[in-house]
Amino acid sequence: MSSDQDLAKLIRDVPDFPKQGILFKDITTLLKDKDAFKKSIDLLAERFANDHIDKVVAAESRGFIFGAPLAYLLNAGFVPVRKLGRLPAKAIRAEYTLEYGTNFVEIHVDAIEPGEKVLIVDDLLATGGTVGATIELVKKLEGDIVALAFLVELSFLKGRERLKDYRIETIITY
Ligand SMILES: O=P(O)(O)OC[C@H]1O[C@H](OP(=O)(O)OP(=O)(O)O)[C@H](O)[C@@H]1O
Numbered sequence: 693m694s695s696d697q698d699l700a701k702l703i704r705d706v707p708d709f710p711k712q713g714i715l716f717k718d719i720t721t722l723l724k725d726k727d728a729f730k731k732s733i734d735l736l737a738e739r740f741a742n743d744h745i746d747k748v749v750a751a752e753s754r755g756f757i758f759g760a761p762l763a764y765l766l767n768a769g770f771v772p773v774r775k776l777g778r779l780p781a782k783a784i785r786a787e788y789t790l791e792y793g794t795n796f797v798e799i800h801v802d803a804i805e806p807g808e809k810v811l812i813v814d815d816l817l818a819t820g821g822t823v824g825a826t827i828e829l830v831k832k833l834e835g836d837i838v839a840l841a842f843l844v845e846l847s848f849l850k851g852r853e854r855l856k857d858y859r860i861e862t863i864i865t866y
């Protein structure tokens with residue numbers, strides 16, 4: 693497993709999922725390859741090795757796949773942002789629109805201390821709606837957002853333009 697192109701080749705295109713007109717980037721074909729999965733995590737982790745991250749925040753559910761091993765490697769805590777009604781203790785919520793729908797996400801109010809250095813992680817950046825809602829939640833808890841990290845970026849959906857105030861790190865761009 694030598695390059696980002698090798699990783700990109702392992703992502704499967706599924707037309708018209710979950711809706712007509714959406715070209716779905718299916719990462720399960722990359723995840724099941726042990727070298728590719730390891731390489732993906734290692735490539736992301738090395739970008740933040742010197743950032744002294746306190747908390748990795750990731751959105752349910754594909755964000756968890758990358759967020760948890762990154763938190764482990766960066767010696768940081770892991771904070772789940774979950775879809776509506778899943779968190780058991782006191783939480784705050786944000787509404788968002790993504791490439792194929794709208795939803796709410798939530799975070800526990802005690803998940804982040806003011807001033808903690810936060811890395812937000814997800815598998816894929818499309819319109820930026822999901823990460824935008826995650827940013828809103830972290831800001832309400834006064835976390836210091838160091839960067840946003842994604843394995844995949846769909847550049848034609850212009851998520852990066854919407855997030856221009858933030859450092860964004862991605863491995864594979866379409
Ligand atoms: O940039 P956006 O337009 O917001 O799209 C990106 C989001 O869409 C996908 O999540 P999805 O809501 O499909 O949920 P899942 O992780 O549970 O599959 C993906 O994992 C990102 O979180």
Ligand SMILES: Nc1ncnc2[nH]cnc12
Binds near residue numbers: 846
């Ligand atoms: N085209 C796409 N493929 C996979 N996940 C996505 N999340 C939002 N848009 C997506």
